[in-house]
Amino acid sequence: MKQTYYLFILLIALSAKPLTAQDIPPPNPYININIISGNVIQFVFSDIDQYINGILNGGQNTFIRVGCIADWKLSFHTDQAMFYGTNNPAHTMELNNVGLVVVSTGTNLDDGSNIINYAKTLPLALANTPVLLLTKGSGSNKGYGLRNSFTLSWEMGTRRGNMNNQTMLEQALYPDTYNLDITLTLSFY
DSSP states (O other), X not given: OOOOOOOEEEEEEEEEOOOOXXXXXXXXXXXXXEEEEXXXXXXXXXXXXXXXXXXXXTTOEEEEEEEESSOEEEEEEESOXXXXXXXXXXXXXXXXXXXXXXXXXXXXXXXXXXXXXXXXXXXXEOOSSOEEEEEEOSSOXXXXXXXXXXXXXXXXXXXXXXXXXXXXXXXXXXXXXEEEEXXXXXXXX
């Protein structure tokens, strides 16, 4: 019996639109998010094990730094309700096949004191409505650069956290390239 494997590729592009002084009423506080690296994420499914167990990160990271003179919160979302195939737009895939875990690498602690990290131990699934990732803890999370540095570790098809509970194989997805833009939204607390 011959087994057929399909190549399945997902490309995700991240964008962040920092606010500028003219967007904020006086006293014009400064708020900024920098995507240092990893603004394009790619998952390539090339063997049956990946269709069954998913891809747990596999080096798919986005490094960001948040700068803000006031307390802030960070969320993510997409403007599409589904992934659509590039080769055939009739091919679709649910957003909740992709999730992310946030690892704090800055000096502001994400143990609830400076920052509450909602994606610290289990991934939060992608959605087309804002999903809160990080917010102010019992203290302040304001600061720049080294205080608020994070690694967003992406995964796909792992069925962890609130991600899709069916394997990629069970979903019988069509082989295609699926592209999507994800927006990171930084705002005042």
